[in-house]
Amino acid sequence: AECLLTPFVFFSVLGALSAAGEVFVAKVGEKVTLKCGVSSYRRSLQWHHGADLLFSVYHIGFPRKGAAELVQRSVVRQTNLxxxxxxxxxAGRFTCSADGTRHEHTLSLFSVSVSVTPSADLLLGSEATLQCDVKGVIEGCEVKWRSPNVDSPEWSPTAQLKPVTSSHNGTWQCIITCGSNQLSEHLTIKVQGNTQILEMKTPVFHCDQKKNKRVFSFPEPPPTTSTTASLCSSKDSPKTIFAIVCSVLLSYFLL
Structure with missing residues (x-):
């Protein structure tokens, strides 16, 4: 029968295996240090990748290097690779042999790609999608976004920003957690928006002498001169003035 392990059981087994060997997790393109399992040796130390010899170090004599391409990007520091x-x-199995005692380890690699649609420059009130794609995730690993907003720090690998707010501005982290190992990839979002506040201005009434009718405008600065015509009269009734103001305000909001 097929046996399905829960994340709790998976991590328990991983911890048990760590007594004999350790699982190292790294991101493609970065640097990783593999610990041998011992801090010192008396006679000799060897590192293998699979069946390929990487390094053979002796207390007496010169160290010997293998022919694998990996050797060109590796160095032994004390007992670590x-x-x-x-x-x-x-990726794969690495073996550290110190004075004849073998310590087998595993290197698991991730390839992480982060993106935001439509772009990293977003407008307030718009919509966006953040995607964190991880290639090579093993069972039991967790992938999530961590936002710059402390009030809602964690998001799923596909984060939907509906709508975009000022709290989304800043650096986001896609975090991959595998047991005690944690890796991250960063993505910076810039939220832009019109922060100008529309100012309500009082309409200024004046008279167009040529057209012989009342007109209004929202000047800035307000006009310093006034003209009069036959329709401009200080005898306008309050009801007439109220009707004109209502009409002006309605026209302003419908613009």
Missing amino acids: EISSVRETD
Whole structure:
């Protein structure tokens, strides 16, 4: 029968295996340090990748290097193996032998790609989608977004911003967690918006002498001169003035 392991069981098994060997997690293109499992040795130390010899170090004599391409990007520091510019082909089994005692480890590699649609420059009130694609995730690993907003820090691998707000502005992190190992990829979003506040201006009434009718405008600065015509009269009744103001305001909001 097929046996399905829950994340809790998976991590428990991983912890049990770590007594004999360790699972190292790294992101493609970065540097990773593989720990041998011992801090010192008396006679000899060897590192293998699969069946390929990488390094053979002796207390007496010169160290010997293997012919694998990985050797060109690796160095032994004390008992640990440091690999630079990790490639997908570097994944797999590594064996550290110190004075004849073997310590087998595993290197798992991720390739992480982050993106935002439609672009990293967003407008307030618009919509956007953040995507974190991880290639090579093993069972039990968790992928999530961490936002710059402390009030809602965690999002799913596909984050829907509906609508975009000022709290979305800043650096987002796609975090991959596998047991005690954690990797991240960053994405910066810039939220832009019109922060200008429309100012309500009082309409200024004046008279067009040529057309012999009342007109209004919203000047800035307000006019300093006034003209009169036959339709401009201080005898306008309050009801007439109220009707004109209502008409003006209605026209302003319908523009």
